[in-house]
Amino acid sequence: MATQTVEPAGLTRGSRPAPGPARARRPRRGPIAAPLLFIAPAVVLFCLFFVWPGALGVYYSFTSYTGVGTPRPVGLDNYARLFGDRDFYAALSRTVVYTVLAVPMQYLVSLAVAVLLVNRHARGTTVARVVFFFPWLISPIVTGVVWRWLFGENFGFVNFVIDQLHGTPQRWETNANLSLAVVLFASAWGGTAFNMLLFIAALRNIPRSYLEAASIDGATGWQRFRWITWPLLAPTTFLVVLLTTIGSMKEFAMIQALNGGGPGTSNMLLVQYIYRTGFERAKIGYASAASFVLMIILLVIALVQKRFDKAES
């Protein structure tokens, strides 16, 4: 190891403040060069792929840039048009509807699965856990394909079973709401794995003595869950709700494969709208304005949820 005493070490030691009264006051102050070199790659990437596009996006949103030539400033035109754009509102409201339905659904399903998996009365949990986790391996695109295959209107297994049971086969592809329902199923199915792991970690963390004390006092299983387990899961609940909210607001790949935002454009969500406007129609300025609105929405969601988190604790 001694042979490894190369230049960087000398460099850092050189820049370390000399021992003295100043150093005594702030004993933790260390070298500058070493940490700077350690974070340098991350700083460069951060500037290139977050700061630059972020700033550029804000700038473009005030121009009529199409991807070629020089951007022409148009002031607040894009935003003014955006607020009168029916397609934008449709995409925005559909995204909100989707998120409002998807978040509680994913939350409840993954919590239920996690509770069952840590329940000591349940048998075969090891295998079950692998099954629930399996969708995590599957890409959003393939998840979309899997569910599209299952819910095909004329050839899908679900309609076949409904038909066998003498029910009316449903229009999973041509009815906008039913189509959204399939998207919801698929997202809950795909999202369970990760949230389940978070919940399992948190559930294992709950002191057994609390629950045992409660059951000695005669609390039923549901009461124990409602008044002990669930409140103790609050930080995980917060995390899961926040992550699924953000995930739902930017849902794109899975829907692309499942129904392409269809039927028609009835299930076109915000990111798909941005993609279409920016790339297929080459209206980068206009799409940047829409992106900016999405960014503001995400920020507001994060701030509101942070508030809730604070209020609860």
Place this chain on the structure above:
Amino acid sequence: MTAIETGAAAVPAADVATATVRDATSSARTPRPRRRRPEASRLSRVIPTSALLWLLVVVYAFPVLWFVLSSFKPGSELFSLPLHLLPQEWSFAGYQKAWSRFDFWRYFLNTGLVAVITTALAILVSAATGYALAKFRARWLSAFFLCILATTMLPTEVILPSTFVVIRDLGLYNQLAGVIVPSVITATGIFMFRQYFRTVPDELLDAARIDGAGEFSIFFRIMLPVAKPIVFTLAIFSFQWRWNDYIWPLIVLNDQKNYTLQVALRSIVGADNIDWSVLLSASVISLIPMVVLFLIFQRFIMNADINSGLKD
């Protein structure tokens, strides 16, 4: 976790979270106190609970099962009613067709290159950054940490059009490097390493420094090996993110020969007339590497310290 921890006040809370998970895993290992219960009442609990669990298992397993079994049906059987769960006649025609019509080797190679290179670089960059953030103290370091946490609030999707312009202006358009380089920085990875390195005692570093070890040799020879669990965890997660990623390759890659698997699959689904027999088998083929990886690292993934906030 990273998504929310945008405020400085939240950072200690995050520490508590990781610390508690570690407690949780250790307490999970200690045997549970057994209580004697009448056999009948225990069974009356075991049966409904297990039944409910296994009902859910069937619901979760069925979509994939149906999908994989369908891929072994000959094209004519796919749509012929009544449907049968098992193929009446096992056929690999779909696979042969998918394999011959699509340049799978190329897509596998492209996706593999992207996933492996990005993962290796992401581990190095995250470890170095996490180490600096955990073991050095300066106001500008904390500021940078906040910036990193803020990136989780600004996913690629939110700045899609301008990101495309940046990629193009950097000369990365339609190149695999354009998919690799931007994905190297991951807030989750940096966060995980930072949390982990904070638990490594400073004495270890001080001792090495007194022995005259340079900062870089300390990092590569002491810190990186110590953080092996995090290296593994991030490697698995990063590989999955990159293998399954769709949006970056979609905006960066234009030429079909540069496509990754996901973009190639999407081009089959996006067609006016979906060739289901090809699509089914192509999708199943695309799953194989992830499944193999899972089988090898299963214990690692399922026990991963994921409370450090793993989600890209």
